[in-house]
Amino acid sequence: MHALVVDSDAAESSFLSAELQRHGFDAQECVTGAEALEIHDKFDLLLLDLRLPDIDGLEVCRAVRATSDIPLIAFAAGDHGLDRVLCLQAGADDCLAKPYGLRELIARIEAVLRRSGPARTAPRPATDPLARGSLCIDPLTREVRLNGRLVHLTRKEFDLLHRLAADPHTVHSRARLMTDLWGYPAGYVPDARASRTIDTHVSALRAKLGAPDWVLTVRGVGFRFGRA
CATH class of the missing domain: 1.10.10.10 (Winged helix-like DNA-binding domain superfamily/Winged helix DNA-binding domain)
Incomplete structure (x- = not known):
């Protein structure tokens, strides 16, 4: 499972990537919204800090969701309910306020990934064209x-x-x-x-x-x- 961590704070990004790797993810980091928009389609999960140096994080959410169904979890600064609402409306699957607990983040990642896959009760697709x-x-x-x-x-x-x-x-x-x-x-x-x-x-x-x-x-x- 390949995860892209988008965060302008190098220390936070490196820490999160290391934790993801401990939980079995292959994590890569980038620091700008422009780079995230260029490479996100190569990944299975996108973790996005809304505070970016070049593009507003909400705009990144909208642009990603316009072309991709990649599971997307965003991080908002502080416990501001409006920010999280706007984030979800922009296309994020979930939004956490910083600072967040790692156990909660991993649980939310697992929940988002479960929702992004077909349900267990879904009919098995035919293999013929x-x-x-x-x-x-x-x-x-x-x-x-x-x-x-x-x-x-x-x-x-x-x-x-x-x-x-x-x-x-x-x-x-x-x-x-x-x-x-x-x-x-x-x-x-x-x-x-x-x-x-x-x-x-x-x-x-x-x-x-x-x-x-x-x-x-x-x-x-x-x-x-x-x-x-």
């Missing part, structure tokens, strides 16, 4: 091609597209998608933030596939594949 018109989805290589052209998707974008295309005549509810793909408990009722998460991924899929009718919204229910 799916052909839907000009779209080909290969679950083994996790590649998507449209008219033979490779379409670059994030992990969650691929999981969402594959789920919809594998059962194209079914309307998939937001609650079921959050349970099966984001690891939320069965019976979970999506709140506004969870709904925005799904909407963001659907919008990204439509943009990358070049047309909105690949994924259709069924108002008040959920989504279904649009070109069955």
Whole structure:
């Protein structure tokens, strides 16, 4: 598991990296938001201090979340509730106030990683490629091609597209998608933030596939594949 620690304080960054390595992570450090935006897609976990020398940490959160579903935990200075709320609204999966306890941080990392993976009850995906018109989805290589052209998707974008295309005549509810793909408990009722998460991924899929009718919204229910 590769973790990126983004903190302008070299001492804090080195200490946190060492602790992560003690818990089995392969940690790398960087000190600027610009560098984090350039390399974050090579990692499995992002730990981000909001106080950066070049870019506001909230802007980094938004930029990362616009293109990636990497698990992201942010650190805010002091116990200011508004900062944590803004951080979560910007796309962070969790936010801790500094100073924080290492045991709490590790527990929160484990919780975020659990939520970022498929739920245990999720159906085992088929391994045969799916052909839907000009779209080909290969679950083994996790590649998507449209008219033979490779379409670059994030992990969650691929999981969402594959789920919809594998059962194209079914309307998939937001609650079921959050349970099966984001690891939320069965019976979970999506709140506004969870709904925005799904909407963001659907919008990204439509943009990358070049047309909105690949994924259709069924108002008040959920989504279904649009070109069955």
